[in-house]
Amino acid sequence: MYCSIMISGGGSTQTPYFSKSINRQKSELLFFLWLPFSFYVQFQSLDYDNIENQLFLEEERRMSYLGFRCLEISRWVVCGWIGFLTGLIACFIDIAVEELAGFKYQVVKENIEKFTEVGGLSISLLLWAVLNAAIVMVGAIIVAYFEPIAAGSGIPQIKCYLNGIKIPRVVRLKTLVVKVCGVICSVVGGLAVGKEGPMIHSGAVVAAGVSQGRSTSLKKDFKIFEYFRRDTEKRDFVSAGAAAGVSAAFGAPVGGVLFSLEEGASFWNQMLTWRIFFASMISTFTLNFFLSIYHKNTGDLSSPGLINFGRFEGDSVAYNLYEIPLFILMGAIGGLLGALFNILNYWLTIFRIRYVHRPCLQVMEAMLVAAVTATVSFTMIYFSNDCQPLGPEHAEEYPLQLFCADGEYNSMATAFFNTPERSVRSLFHNQAGTYNPLTLGLFTLTYFFLACWTYGLAVSAGVFIPSLLIGAAWGRLFGILLAYITPNSVSKWADPGKYALIGAAAQLGGIVRMTLSLTVIMVEATGNVTYGFPIMLVLMTAKIVGDYIVEGLYDIHIKLQSVPFLHWEAPATSHWLTAREVMSSPVTCLNRIEKVGTIVDTLSNTSTKHNGFPVVVQPAKLCGLILRSQLIVLLKHKVFVELARSRLTHRKLQLKDFRDAYPRFPPIQSIHVSQDERECMMDLTEFMNPTPYTVPQETSLPRVFKLFRALGLRHLVVVDDENRVVGLVTRKDLARYHLGKHGLEELQLAQT
Amino acid sequence: MYCSIMISGGGSTQTPYFSKSINRQKSELLFFLWLPFSFYVQFQSLDYDNIENQLFLEEERRMSYLGFRCLEISRWVVCGWIGFLTGLIACFIDIAVEELAGFKYQVVKENIEKFTEVGGLSISLLLWAVLNAAIVMVGAIIVAYFEPIAAGSGIPQIKCYLNGIKIPRVVRLKTLVVKVCGVICSVVGGLAVGKEGPMIHSGAVVAAGVSQGRSTSLKKDFKIFEYFRRDTEKRDFVSAGAAAGVSAAFGAPVGGVLFSLEEGASFWNQMLTWRIFFASMISTFTLNFFLSIYHKNTGDLSSPGLINFGRFEGDSVAYNLYEIPLFILMGAIGGLLGALFNILNYWLTIFRIRYVHRPCLQVMEAMLVAAVTATVSFTMIYFSNDCQPLGPEHAEEYPLQLFCADGEYNSMATAFFNTPERSVRSLFHNQAGTYNPLTLGLFTLTYFFLACWTYGLAVSAGVFIPSLLIGAAWGRLFGILLAYITPNSVSKWADPGKYALIGAAAQLGGIVRMTLSLTVIMVEATGNVTYGFPIMLVLMTAKIVGDYIVEGLYDIHIKLQSVPFLHWEAPATSHWLTAREVMSSPVTCLNRIEKVGTIVDTLSNTSTKHNGFPVVVQPAKLCGLILRSQLIVLLKHKVFVELARSRLTHRKLQLKDFRDAYPRFPPIQSIHVSQDERECMMDLTEFMNPTPYTVPQETSLPRVFKLFRALGLRHLVVVDDENRVVGLVTRKDLARYHLGKHGLEELQLAQT
Known part of the structure; x- marks a missing residue:
């Protein structure tokens, strides 16, 4: 599938595990077709081995014990700053998205309500589509024209950086600015995207900037932290930044540390890990503190509203032994769907590399996707007749009445007429019976293709939340079907919210194939440790099933960049190479x-x-x-x-x-x-x-x-x-x- | 403080950071005094670098791709077994302790109740002391005479093993048997010890055994897993075993993985970590499953009773910004008290190495400690007049009425007349007002010295739970005092259970100085992620304050064994050495x-x-x-x-x-x-x-x-x-x- 060239020479007796090059010409052809359009073919390696020349050694020898202590303290200070600034940026993105999306949905909602009565809802559709396309256009223009490296989630780039590949401009201030503005536009523009991936990238850029004590872009040198101006030290800080980003994105400090370690660590060091954890914690803390002010309960740092996907508590979290096989089955489904997603996205990316590489085309594609997303959403809402009573406990901020009776709202709209993050939360926590199966099925189907189309556009956007949303939708559907099959025990165990969570984990695992870190992120983001075991099982199954078919999404994109990415171990059958x-x-x-x-x-x-x-x-x-x-x-x-x-x-x-x-x-x-x-x-x-x-x-x-x-x-x-x-x-x-x-x-x- | 010998020669111009050997003679003297009595002076290094000779390479080259897949699958199977067996052993220890301790306390309680009415409570005291001493004697005899390596928590030994030092007999079957029986005796015998450390050691032994596919002690070779018979592979499995042990001990699978990594990892590998996590999860799962049968709600794997320290839920978990300085203060107190504990234990250990190295003396010391513990506990309970109403919601299994009115129980007895684990739980979760400050103060004081005396005895026993208990007691006291100072806002924030938790973390952190892993263990053991940030702050403060005075308890004991333990990094000022x-x-x-x-x-x-x-x-x-x-x-x-x-x-x-x-x-x-x-x-x-x-x-x-x-x-x-x-x-x-x-x-x- 990938454009790899088999080795043909070398003698098959000496090299028993090299297959004969059957389709060498074909793969070579395919390879060279897209090579010229490859994202960024310029790269350098980073020097993570210390440059130990005489100058360096002399400096080290001159440095007293106290000097080393000062350095150590500086590292902590830098990590604290990284955490604080990353938290601030995350907070800014959060609030900006909240406010702007709120404003947009309010405008559209009022418009829809107006035209529902008088007829002519096509005007509402037009308003919605144009609004979305316009906002996305802004985001796409700054990305495509000013800083193409800011496109996407940035996670593949950070993985490469931590692995030791220097991708130009990936940790610059300009990238950060474009990334932050871009992601706000994408989410507010109603694309099927999340703001989490870009937060991780932002954290990494902040770290690279703060730790160097200067900004080359701004031509400002604070003359501090000069000791850290080399690849080893910078890498350590960038891993702290990435961890702080994860921590801010999901409220998952431990998950952040594990993410950094899974992606970046080559050598585990207790003090380094502890510093990374410190940065992560400060980041969550900062975010929570400022959000608690924004939510008007200043200083209450343990408010459940700060947990991303709502806290699972009480009886709904119970699970039983006989549910384990069901979870494993869901994991397998997630693995299959994830692999499908990745394959589709792979072909789409190849297509984009070949035909959509001019900035203006990229902007137009992004606008098209935005308009189509709005249209599809509108159509789905329009034709849905799933009306639900509007209870006081419902969390939907923008309930659309549309053709429903008074005191009821359109259930499809809670999924489509909302930021994806809120939709996930609704799917996790709304009571049983809030959604009917048809709504969920249609939603899964359309959102799957929309998300797949969206990932890889020239906009800053992450794939975490869309994946979770797709998974939560079919997971909830799965739960509802289970309850339907076993009606007499429904209230006992088949809580649809629980299955939504498992489905979300399965789908995300099937797409990104992260392991330990993702388990912990999910546990922390839902505020409950009880689900650790099922989530692990599900992620493991999804990974095994998915890996059998195709690699993870990030790995696919890294491979498409054809950078010398070193995996964890040498290929198993490579012992005969010297x-x-x-x-x-x-x-x-x-x-x-x-x-x-x-x-x-x-x-x-x-x-x-x-x-x-x-x-x-x-x-x-x-x-x-x-x-x-x-x-x-x-x-x-x-x-x-x-x-x-x-x-x-x-x-x-x-x-x-x-x-x-x-x-x-x-x-x-x-x-x-x-x-x-x-x-x-x-x-x-x-x-x-x-x-x-x-x-x-x-x-x-x-x-x-x-x-x-x-x-x-x-x-x-x-x-x-x-x-x-x-x-x-x-x-x-x-x-x-x-x-x-x-x-x-x-x-x-x-x-x- | 430690017996280190300064380098005197070498020329001070070339070696600017070597201090002159001022007290060389003195430290040398001290050193040689105890060297002959050092625990185990025989050790070998483990070969964690692959033995890559021609035979090995030939085998690797002969192995097909499928062969490597099979190996990989075997590794997973082995990890599954490690998790399962470790869970079973933990379950056995748990239930045995529960049943035997229940029986013992029941007997003593009935006796006390009998003699409270008729007078002559000294007979009860005698019964209690003799019972304790007898049980502890059994534990001490098997340890002192059959397998001295099974003494203590085993964590220093496992740390050494993972670091690459081969301590004889540390992962043998006999050690496991002695350890398991020993720890049951110690806990049932009423010593101020926990069963958690030994579980970690047990997990490691199980791993070393299972992964080799044979038992040398039993002279049984299953002819499987022969590929794993070398140090590198075995080490990986032992880290999985240690993780499974932590996971079973605290219900903390992620904490287990982090523990293994903190203590053992030299090179982080994603698949290895994921396997370790698998073993941990299986271990928790097994334990929970069998305990759910034991607790008679078969298959309900998310029952809160399975979380070790009870689940913190709802309002009690809230904390506010202005509590942060208080937490930091508590961390500092924990660091100081921990350092004091370590210093006392260090001198005690030196004393033991010099004077109490004969098995019979060791057994007698253990019996003495058991009898003293019983006497002190009895005295404290006897002279306490802190009576509390016996509510239906109270979790105390053995409420002692003693001289209290009917329908009331002696509050001091919930702390002393109980297994330490239950006492911790009571301190965390009993309602405000359950303990009066004097009770807590006296308890902290006595238990501190008892625990310090106990650690290092020739019995299998861990220091985790006693540390938590000491911390929980003074933490709760701290919370009560806070509430006393600010009476009008008491119901709002100064929940004594919360402060007990923070105090427990501070004390444990001050003694063992673990960092990331301990944070996660505490979070998982209490089932709530909200406390992550305060616990991290507290542990960090405790570590900084403690490290300033003396090293962590495990490091002290490792140093006393004078093995070549390699820390994370070379000493900072060693660049001039080549x-x-x-x-x-x-x-x-x-x-x-x-x-x-x-x-x-x-x-x-x-x-x-x-x-x-x-x-x-x-x-x-x-x-x-x-x-x-x-x-x-x-x-x-x-x-x-x-x-x-x-x-x-x-x-x-x-x-x-x-x-x-x-x-x-x-x-x-x-x-x-x-x-x-x-x-x-x-x-x-x-x-x-x-x-x-x-x-x-x-x-x-x-x-x-x-x-x-x-x-x-x-x-x-x-x-x-x-x-x-x-x-x-x-x-x-x-x-x-x-x-x-x-x-x-x-x-x-x-x-x-």
């Missing part, structure tokens, strides 16, 4: 004292695919590793041996110079080196990492993989018995291998 | 083809402190690494070059032979090698790990440390530029360095 076979060779090495001209030529040479260069002393003995970015800083500051001699007063290059340039190192083309200077020499000793990780040539792929994954490496030097460089393994060399249906396959990845 | 300085040198190397005599001599030499030997080809070029255990298997099977030539039909040594010997490799002394055989040669090529991890001599300590911690290494070969072996870094070389009050200190560790 470093010798996977490494890039020959590798460009530099001498410890190298001519400037050679360095400039090496960096300018576009065929040099890697960003790390082994430094050798003759004859080819490895003595260090230096990064492209470091060389560029050296060139920029003209750290040449000859100049140092002539200008004795010349300031020595410091770690600060590297930090100031981080993370936007200029390209080599922008650095001017005169012909004279080309003849100078550069001494790399001080700046290279003198102890790079190395492996012998015979090391097996899983062992190399484990080193990469556990230490967050991006370059691993392969040496022979004599410590001579024979090759270099990069992320891309490892990410190529992939376990497909026919055994081990080699993937084609985007060129750097 | 591999050259920390490595052991010279190192015993073996040739690739080595004389049997040399190998036997090397292994027999007691001064050879390490268990891994670099294999070299002349001149000293590293070509592999072989473990002591592997050499022993080779010697046992007489895999000599000469024999292989003469007996061509001789079966080739297989991976199976190593697995069969695992984990109890015979000592070298038990292997007979004749004088002729000593002259034979052994070819190590096939059996050594051909690609051991290496580092150059200049690698900094933090970098070496990270490699060890992230990859779970136990040997790291230090090589020079020419790939020649110059030294070997082992766990112990790293664990020596420790950041003390005066900078970096070097610890003395037990000899292998």
